[in-house]
Amino acid sequence: MSPEQPQEDEQGSDEESMIDSQMSTLFDASAFDDDDEDDEEDEGSEEDVCYDATDDEEVLDEEPSEEDGDFLASYTDASHSVDVSDRPDIRRMFSVNDRYRFRRELFSNSEVDFVDNLNLVQAMSCYEDAEDYFYNDLQWDKEFEEVVEFMSIIYRYFNSTR
Structure with a gap:
């Protein structure tokens, strides 16, 4: 065997161990644990979303103005009303x-x-x-x-x- 071959094997095993450690880091079960702090942050963001949705709902509940009706009436045709x-x-x-x-x-x-x-x-x-x-x-x-x-x-x- 040449002296270069063991180095390649060592490099290969080093690469394999580095990949194994990266994989274990990626699939670490602790990453999936629920933290109370994360839950509190999520709840805060949900409240913001709900608040925005409430604002949108209020806008949607408004009655159309007479101007809107005039605009729509000008484009309403019997042939288009099917x-x-x-x-x-x-x-x-x-x-x-x-x-x-x-x-x-x-x-x-x-x-x-x-x-x-x-x-x-x-x-x-x-x-x-x-x-x-x-x-x-x-x-x-x-x-x-x-x-x-x-x-x-x-x-x-x-x-x-x-």
């Missing part, structure tokens, strides 16, 4: 073939993206919101055949609820 809960499930508007085709062509073959976007559309108040979302936010091409067909189903969905 209750979302009165609508049918948007997924029923799509055939099985449509679901596979649109998922593949428009949502990168992601079922999650497809369903999330349908849920988002279902929560929207009108077709114009859906158009704005798909054409501006997702930047879909209005001329693309699948986009045209998908949007026609979305259009039928919003018009079937009036």
